[in-house]
Amino acid sequence: METTEIREQLQKAVTLSLDLAEKQIADLFLLLQKGFFVSACVGCTIHDFFIEQLGLSPEYIQSRIQGIFLDGKPADDLEIAIIRDGARLTLSGTMPGLVGIALRRGPLAVFRHSITHREAGDYGYSGEGFVQLKLLNLLMKDMGPELLRKGIYIQSTDLAEYLGNLPTGFWQECKSVSLDGAQVAPEMFQKGRWIPASEMAKFSVAPG
Amino acid sequence: MDKILRIDMSGAGGPQVNEVPIGEYAGLGGRALTSAIVSKEVPATCHALGSENKLVIAPGLLSGTTAAMSGRISIGCKSPLTGGIKEANSGGQPSQVLARLGYAAIVLEGKPPTDDLYKVFINKDGVQISIDNSLKMLPNYDLIDKMKSEYGDKKIACISIGPAGEMKMCSASIACTDMELRPARHAGRGGVGAVMGAKGVKVIVLDDTGMAMRSPKDPEKFKAANKIFVEGLTSHPVTGEGLPAYGTNVLTNILSEVGGYPTYNFKQGSFDGASKISGETQAETETARGGLATHGCHRGCVIRCSGVYNDKDGHFLTKQPEYETVWAHGGNCGIDDLDTIAMLDFLDDNYGVDTIEMGNAIAVAMEDPRAVQGIGVTYATSPMGADHTAGYAVAQNVLKVGGDVDALKPEGQVEISRNLQIATAAIDSTGMCLFIAFAILDQPETFQAMLDIIGAYSGTEFTADGVTELGKKVLTMERDFNARAGFTKAHDRLPGYFKTEAFPPHNVTFGVTDEELDKVFDW
Numbered sequence: 001m002e003t004t005e006i007r008e009q010l011q012k013a014v015t016l017s018l019d020l021a022e023k024q025i026a027d028l029f030l031l032l033q034k035g036f037f038v039s040a041c042v043g044c045t046i047h048d049f050f051i052e053q054l055g056l057s058p059e060y061i062q063s064r065i066q067g068i069f070l071d072g073k074p075a076d077d078l079e080i081a082i083i084r085d086g087a088r089l090t091l092s093g094t095m096p097g098l099v100g101i102a103l104r105r106g107p108l109a110v111f112r113h114s115i116t117h118r119e120a121g122d123y124g125y126s127g128e129g130f131v132q133l134k135l136l137n138l139l140m141k142d143m144g145p146e147l148l149r150k151g152i153y154i155q156s157t158d159l160a161e162y163l164g165n166l167p168t169g170f171w172q173e174c175k176s177v178s179l180d181g182a183q184v185a186p187e188m189f190q191k192g193r194w195i196p197a198s199e200m201a202k203f204s205v206a207p208g
Numbered sequence: 209m210d211k212i213l214r215i216d217m218s219g220a221g222g223p224q225v226n227e228v229p230i231g232e233y234a235g236l237g238g239r240a241l242t243s244a245i246v247s248k249e250v251p252a253t254c255h256a257l258g259s260e261n262k263l264v265i266a267p268g269l270l271s272g273t274t275a276a277m278s279g280r281i282s283i284g285c286k287s288p289l290t291g292g293i294k295e296a297n298s299g300g301q302p303s304q305v306l307a308r309l310g311y312a313a314i315v316l317e318g319k320p321p322t323d324d325l326y327k328v329f330i331n332k333d334g335v336q337i338s339i340d341n342s343l344k345m346l347p348n349y350d351l352i353d354k355m356k357s358e359y360g361d362k363k364i365a366c367i368s369i370g371p372a373g374e375m376k377m378c379s380a381s382i383a384c385t386d387m388e389l390r391p392a393r394h395a396g397r398g399g400v401g402a403v404m405g406a407k408g409v410k411v412i413v414l415d416d417t418g419m420a421m422r423s424p425k426d427p428e429k430f431k432a433a434n435k436i437f438v439e440g441l442t443s444h445p446v447t448g449e450g451l452p453a454y455g456t457n458v459l460t461n462i463l464s465e466v467g468g469y470p471t472y473n474f475k476q477g478s479f480d481g482a483s484k485i486s487g488e489t490q491a492e493t494e495t496a497r498g499g500l501a502t503h504g505c506h507r508g509c510v511i512r513c514s515g516v517y518n519d520k521d522g523h524f525l526t527k528q529p530e531y532e533t534v535w536a537h538g539g540n541c542g543i544d545d546l547d548t549i550a551m552l553d554f555l556d557d558n559y560g561v562d563t564i565e566m567g568n569a570i571a572v573a574m575e576d577p578r579a580v581q582g583i584g585v586t587y588a589t590s591p592m593g594a595d596h597t598a599g600y601a602v603a604q605n606v607l608k609v610g611g612d613v614d615a616l617k618p619e620g621q622v623e624i625s626r627n628l629q630i631a632t633a634a635i636d637s638t639g640m641c642l643f644i645a646f647a648i649l650d651q652p653e654t655f656q657a658m659l660d661i662i663g664a665y666s667g668t669e670f671t672a673d674g675v676t677e678l679g680k681k682v683l684t685m686e687r688d689f690n691a692r693a694g695f696t697k698a699h700d701r702l703p704g705y706f707k708t709e710a711f712p713p714h715n716v717t718f719g720v721t722d723e724e725l726d727k728v729f730d731w
Contacts, residue, residue, distance in 0.1 A: 094450020094451070098586075114719065
């Protein structure tokens with residue numbers, strides 16, 4: 001999908017918010033592995049995006065984020081690689097296997113030199129935009145709660161399918177659901193009953 | 209482990225058992241021992257399924273001790289699949305049990321004159337071999353159920369083949385039972401199960417009742433080093449957190465993201481259904497169904513990267529499918545349903561075939577080395593064939609084997625591949641699981657602890673140089689065997705289309721030259 005098309009869809013997104021018990025947030029983590037969108041100030045380095053926009057500490061970045069992929073390519077130098085409008089950034093907290101080690105920053109980066117991200121050109125457009133994020137494995141539980149509280153944009157069909165597959169008990173524990181500002185019954189999201197009215201949804205949680 | 213059990217299957221009056229001192233092979237274990245015996249005693253040009261080939265089953269040097277992660281077993285022979293030397297490695301309980309019974313190796317030799325099927329039982333009192341044709345064509349799970357009813361289920365461990373091994377199929381595996389006595393761990397690569405089938409042995413039942421844990425020469429140093437080693441493994445994000453939580457299949461999402469995931473018989477490197485079969489989804493599914501997302505394949509494992517996969521009704525279906533199984537039966541076949549993949553994993557284990565060979569027989573492909581080219585160097589040159597574990601034990605920046613490498617220069621791939629193959633061959637000989645690689649890569653104190661465990665066990669000082677020398681020795685034996693079997697540098701090549709056909713989404717080709725590949729074993 002083109003950047004302009006995605007931007008249009010984000011502007012038309014329905015808003016869905018769940019009021020949940022804190023422990024229920026973990027049931028939503030797998031939603032984050034396929035990819036979602038966040039509003040961002042683009043035209044900055046990955047390092048600045050992490051620190052200034054995601055609020056991560058340098059220690060956390062160094063110790064917990066083992067795999068960083070910008071538009072599908074391993075990014076080694078976070079202070080050079082630039083996040084442009086519509087970029088896809090995938091983050092992994094664990095990278096096993098020989099191939100996993102090769103994809104990390106480190107001595108085996110040479111093993112995948114032909115697919116390594118190389119920065120060329122200027123910063124491009126700088127200002128309000130969006131970034132597609134994918135959070136994998138350990139980073140789902142680390143970074144997921146805060147991002148879900150702030151709200152993420154996600155393909156409505158993916159969200160509807162995911163919510164529809166959650167067990168009945170999840171919806172029984174859910175305190176309330178707000179769809180485009182109106183309170184609705186949680187049951188309407190079970191077993192694929194919800195048919196989204198737009199391509200994209202802004203999804204957030206409010207643990208009580 | 210000062211003796212070798214040799215069983216000659218070719219006697220007219222039945223198999224002949226000879227228990228002999230370890231002799232010239234003293235100090236070797238695991239892969240070092242299997243490769244030493246095969247290289248010295250098996251004619252390189254023999255038929256892999258004939259009487260001259262030998263099947264060598266060897267616990268690692270540290271197996272049977274209290275060293276963490278030391279339950280890996282090596283099974284070696286001339287491979288009916290590659291035509292070269294092979295060591296296939298497996299977890300499960302047999303390595304620890306066989307080591308405690310005092311055997312450095314079991315060697316199956318010769319060829320039975322009849323088509324009878326044999327059962328071998330080994331305990332502290334000795335070895336019993338009997339004909340049991342009622343076992344013919346039994347799948348592994350049924351076979352082990354029968355062994356449990358005969359020998360009890362408390363202390364035994366089994367090494368067995370399924371129908372594929374009896375049929376001498378080149379993809380046949382050898383099953384090793386896990387802690388729950390399930391034949392779920394497999395020496396899968398190279399068709400070793402076909403060689404066991406050619407020897408006429410269906411199952412080896414091991415019982416170490418009455419046998420003690422093996423003792424190191426320096427117990428205090430051993431205990432202290434093991435403690436540091438375990439702390440290093442449990443504190444590392446991969447071995448202490450990622451692998452226990454998600455298993456090796458955590459790689460599915462990552463490889464699909466970078467375009468290196470086998471998909472639709474390698475027509476592409478990213479799979480749209482990756483998130484449906486990812487390690488993250490798999491772990492959640494296992495937990496929700498009452499299975500286990502964290503489970504060790506043998507006692508003494510602290511990483512516990514395996515799991516228990518139940519069906520939708522909560523009944524055991526198979527052990528947690530590994531990354532290679534998931535891509536081979538999943539993405540590469542266009543399947544994005546975990547239950548289907550899990551069922552295929554069970555069927556592979558039950559009939560005794562390697563999941564990678566089976567998945568690829570359907571999809572006709574293998575993990576692609578065009579995106580991560582350094583792995584391609586290893587696939588092309590390893591004496592084990594294109595085995596993903598052949599260059600795994602990454603300790604390059606700790607060992608500095610062959611000097612430092614400039615990570616920015618592509619030429620460094622050859623040197624790093626060489627170092628990885630050396631380190632892997634050495635670790636395969638200790639009985640330790642290759643997944644310790646992550647912790648010893650990043651934490652020098654964990655690497656030192658591993659050296660200290662080996663040193664304390666043998667009562668000698670074991671250094672990084674010792675690791676290097678051991679690895680080189682193993683590789684030299686293996687390369688020598690393959691050269692005698694007719695392999696030349698022309699076999700150290702990837703298929704020609706890897707150099708010419710671009711692989712999407714990055715559209716890269718394999719760029720390491722033949723001249724560079726020929727330098728891998730220059731040391």
